[in-house]
Amino acid sequence: MRALIDTLLFDWLQVGQLSERERHAGQSADDWRLMLDACERVAAEQLAPINRACDVEEPQVDAQGRVQLPAGTARALKAYIDTGLLAASQDAEWGGLQLPCTVEMAANAFFSKASVACVGYTLLTAGNASLILAHGSPRQREVFARPLLEGRWFGTMCLSEPAIGSSLGDLTTRAEPEAADDPLGPRYRLKGSKMWISAGEHELSENIVHLVLAKVPLPDGSLPLGSGGISLFIVPKWRVDADGRLSGERNGVGLVGLNHKLGWRGTSNCLLNFGEGAPAYGYRVGAEGQGLVCMFHMMNEARIGVGLSAAMLAMAGYEVALGYARERLQGRPPGQRGGAQVALTDHADVRRMLLAQQAIAQGALALNLFCARLVDEQRSGADPQQAARLLALLIPVAKSWPSQWGLEANSLAIQVLGGAGYTRDWPVEQYWRDQRLNMIHEGTHGIQGLDLLLRKASQPDLLQTFAARVNATLEAALADPQQAAWAHQLAAALAMVGRATQAAWASADPAVAARHATPYLQGFGHLVLAWIWLDLQRLGRAELRAPCAYFFAYELPLVQAWLAPVLAGEDLLGEALA
């Protein structure tokens, strides 16, 4: 995988050019390669060996109510933190390395591949700190963000609740104002329950910084309706004084219980109660009612993080399956009797399954690194607006496509190993279980579809920006006789997605358009990946040809099938369930 990452970063995405920008002054591509070297090594040596233990030894609550994890977790996370990756893209004044987002994401990919559940703690912590740096007061940054970036404290995001699922506007956690002049920020007392809180409780860090969405009651005591009434609060597990020193006193954040998950088990997942027993002090971040805006400020990066973790699980499964298929001798091609058994890779269907995994894992990796590169353009490039438009359109695909097809890739890895893949003697069954979370967390698959069709594809300038980018790829490909047929196929798919967009929005009613959101997401997603694979052919690398050929022959034709009901205006809500 390392060679591919280097190719993608330095040849395809021209990351080296970023060293000319002020933000990355003094850095060079060589520095970044060294960072990748270090992360690749630490991931393989420190995280990969404990990945199975994180699965088998699920988090447990001990007699003192503490969440216990496998012994190696803390040491592995220490090794991660020692790489400097937690603050890698932050300013130097926060201990950061001012790395490009693309390099930071690539470096994190090694860790996700080694143990996706371990990395849950660090990705949440980095995201939490970024949010406080972006929206917190100077003191909130100093008191809360700094220890997070140093890896001494860990962070969480507390959005959902037992009764609301994805419908955040209906949350019922209350925040009663208590003191406007607390040096840590306007202080409130929070009361309510938060569900599905990853890393919500553990003993890995000196403190846990919960970022909690809650509503401030109206004068009549009722909660404001809808998502406009949501505010954001810092709620530490252990109380701190104005200088950030731990007081030794627990804040009113109680662990109700752990969720026992199908996979991704190493990251504890909790139901937390706020304000039961002791008061739960929360310090508001940003203005009242601006909670969702603040919380979703870093959403693009968070969703790239999920997309990359999905790509890495697919990659991990692919590497195991490829190694197994090359070693394992079994059977002969049809029609051949007698003679030595051949490797599994010499069976056409096994090769199809391997190429599918390669096309999915590597394509998903390329897409997400492309998106990370757009984040860098947005931050320090010449045309941040254009980058932002393309990124906005691609993000739901970057998150959902690897989650859906990475799951298929992991299932194919099991299939290549056969019965062996169905046992715990091999890691592929764990990858498959871990992967299943990616279509659920950080915005479900259905929500990605709604985001794409209702919010993004409804903006003509976003689609135009994307089409222009695809057309640039097409122009180059049409000039190459080996790629011209693919270019025609891609052009037809692009046109079809354009027609489907119009068909879905024909009534101009979002409730009607919403019926088509997921099939549209799938069709759009395969279009994007076909474009990525064709664009990669510009590099002229022999090893990138086969997955592209596979994708255009076996995958791209699916676009037409998925968009058929969109173009036909199907309405399943009229059909009875039985």
Add this chain to the structure above:
Amino acid sequence: MRALIDTLLFDWLQVGQLSERERHAGQSADDWRLMLDACERVAAEQLAPINRACDVEEPQVDAQGRVQLPAGTARALKAYIDTGLLAASQDAEWGGLQLPCTVEMAANAFFSKASVACVGYTLLTAGNASLILAHGSPRQREVFARPLLEGRWFGTMCLSEPAIGSSLGDLTTRAEPEAADDPLGPRYRLKGSKMWISAGEHELSENIVHLVLAKVPLPDGSLPLGSGGISLFIVPKWRVDADGRLSGERNGVGLVGLNHKLGWRGTSNCLLNFGEGAPAYGYRVGAEGQGLVCMFHMMNEARIGVGLSAAMLAMAGYEVALGYARERLQGRPPGQRGGAQVALTDHADVRRMLLAQQAIAQGALALNLFCARLVDEQRSGADPQQAARLLALLIPVAKSWPSQWGLEANSLAIQVLGGAGYTRDWPVEQYWRDQRLNMIHEGTHGIQGLDLLLRKASQPDLLQTFAARVNATLEAALADPQQAAWAHQLAAALAMVGRATQAAWASADPAVAARHATPYLQGFGHLVLAWIWLDLQRLGRAELRAPCAYFFAYELPLVQAWLAPVLAGEDLLGEALA
């Protein structure tokens, strides 16, 4: 589900007519309904409650080397045996009820839905007994088949070995002739290892009857090459005398270890050694070299069993997801602000996911009951040859389609429940894990594709028989204005599969055709299911309309995409892996 089974059996498949046949003389549709009532009740009351325990409390080897299962397993299996289902379709002289295969399979479906892992023991035992009845000597039937059919002994099928996977011709277990005149049959000493043996060791029954494939050495001591040299042996766990009495002496069948599986955990799965320590006596069944013929004699029924279990796992997940989605209030349709939250079923995408599950689960059930009905036609109908042709063609689809799409249905059930579905608080994650085995055992998915394209679709009379059956459905549908559009869609799909068959076989080389086996299987499979759904519309049942509408709008268009590379003659074996 019960109402649907009654509709399928008595209205669609006209099972009632079978009571006019000599084999089922004295039986009536009312008797069969009572049998279904009893099985439905016992499955729900005795098996369903222990299904989670069978998963969580995996089989363990105790200090005495015995395999221990959860406490409730034996009682649940006793309740199953007391229904009489083990011998239900056998002759009365063997304690059988002479039930139609269709009724027996439908009755078993309730048990598969309740606990697929529990039913593993009984389905293997029934299949094992059937095989001995078909191919064994009179004494082998009396000594081995009778206690199996009474549920006192359980059975296994020992095919695979650690080094061979699906390539049975390469097996290395040896059977050295010892005594041609043993009353239990020609006696051999077996030596070798057998892998993936379901129910290979346990304490549930007084004895375990292993049916073992092995090779009799040639005069020079070497083993014959290929599958033609394979013979079949009865190898009991406990030795028996000529009258079937247990001698108290262990035969040389040793448990090397248990496989720790991703799902289907309640059925122990073993690596067994034969002939290490004590000799392993085996009694040959059928002639030397006829092992595979005997073993696969009951293959159709075994594969219908897998298809039905896959359909039932999909059904179990669907019922949980539908119940959850109807109860759970969450969010509002896009564009609607404020007001009460609506049920999940009022969200278009959730409804799509539920209809997909319904179309898969119910369609798979219908297909497999249709196949069981063909078994009855083959056994006692007016044109057994025609039934056999249609059955031969449909069997790989009946096994593989529910396995592949049932897995998707179970994944959608998780998705409908969201985070809750990803936890062990709900059964859907277990159904998904259990389901994953169905594409692997009893002939992998790839092998089903090879069976369909290389052995079945290569016979024009099989395809013609199928096309005639589809055309009968089309004729009826074309006469109904509400179904005419579906009929045209189905006719186009049928024609396309015909072209794909010709394209795959254009070179007349099985090795070339084999490249296309799995995509062909998928395209053919969706064609079959579209036909099933359209044929079901003949009944005029309102509740069967929505899944049909879903299938034709969202699923059938996929056929064209899957067959595109078949029609184009793609060859992935020429592509390099990287």
